[in-house]
Amino acid sequence: MSTTLAIARREWRAQFASPLAWTVLAAMVALGAWLLLSGVESYGAQAARFAGRADAPGVTDLVVVPYFATLATLFVFVLPLLTMRSIVGERRDGTLPLLFAAGAGGRSIAVGKWLGALGAPAVLLLLLVLMPLSLGVGTTLDVGKIAVAALGLAALAGALCALGVLCSAWAQHPASAALAAMAAGTIGWIADAAARERGVTEGLIHWLALPGHLTAAMRGVLATVDLAYFALWVVLCLGLAALRLERLRETG
Amino acid sequence: MPPAPLIEAEGLSRRHGRREVLRGVSFTLAPDQVLGLLGVNGAGKSTLLRILAGVLAPDAGRLRIAGAELGADPRAARTRIGWLPERAPLYPELTVAESLVFAARLRGLGGAAARSAVERAVERCALGEVRNRLCGNLSRGFAQRAGLAQAIVHEPPVLLLDEPTAGLDPLQAQRFHELLATLKPGRAIVLSSHQLAEVQAGCDLAAVLHAGVLDSPAPPGDGRALSQRFMALALGSAA
Structure with missing residues (x-):
């Protein structure tokens, strides 16, 4: 366990030592601010339509939830940039033998890398969630719904980080790890698109696709089946990454 | 009574695919001894060191590090090993x-x-x-x-060094060997190299690894005998 935590700590540090992580954080916060302001502007234009209605949707439904939904899509393309170096970077720097010699197996390296890789996305998520909370100064927010939606985003981020670690374990270059993770994330995102086009909203393909597992969270409902789905992603990706690392240990 | 050996390798074998990289490698190394592992590129030196470091499992054979069986108690054995790969990690x-x-x-x-x-x-x-x-x-x-x-x-009482002076200039290499000499007391050190002079100057024992077979470790002597052993094993089969 101490080995896993040591690996996670170093990974966390390495992320913040990289200018790329800061650039991604700054760009995403700027983009998030723009999305949120656009949402507020659009809400201002629509507010008159709902005036006087008892069941009128509030700022949370019309501004915050769509903002979170857009962020979820962006995460598919942004998080691979933060995880791409996690294992392929070790291979390129020739530092994997240090971990192997200390007795770290594939599983503890993969888990340590994943825990460490969550660092920058966690900071990013915190900043992006704090922004809509600032709307609470001028209006009433459904904080519970926002918290559950943020939890859904966090679960998605965890799954995408695990995918990033897996792709980094297989790739020969950080850029190809990022591209592979983006491609796999996109497939996971649009897997049920054709089925949805035909109006089919049930079945295995629908269950496998990522967006369906955020729907409940965006409505403020915490569904354990969705959390289990993201946990399954994490376990599967880290398991495959561990197998790859064991193979790398054998081949040197 | 002689001190207990820190490394006891017995019949270590390893295949990479169809190729037999190590064939029944056996040797022991006591404290305060430096073993120079000689061999041409591809002789299996790095594979042997990776097995000794506990990074790679042998297909056959037994390995005890400072009394701990690597197969049965890998955690205890690994705490007694220090490994410097060819490229410092x-x-x-x-x-x-x-x-x-x-x-x-x-x-x-x-x-x-x-x-x-x-x-x-x-x-x-x-x-x-x-x-x-x-x-x-x-x-x-x-x-x-x-x-x-x-x-x-x-x-760690056991130190494994994979071509540690490769790429160093002569002065840096000399300083590295001086440093190594200060680390020797109480330790068993295995150093791989393809330079006869380095092994002759810095090691108490030398052994030639060729085509996966390790000859018996022996004092390197005046260099000529070692050179003859190396040539006979490494080049003899190629001739």
């Missing part, structure tokens, strides 16, 4: 001191124990002047020393 974004702290933490040392282990390793490997320098900015000589410091940070 250093993180370019960490300073020398930080990478030593990381290596200590990987070995389960924390807090004050890690700090004192790092100070000891810095002092032993004469890294004081570069302790706050990023590893990515170290010269090759200092990088090897920093790698060696990582390998000894947990005070």
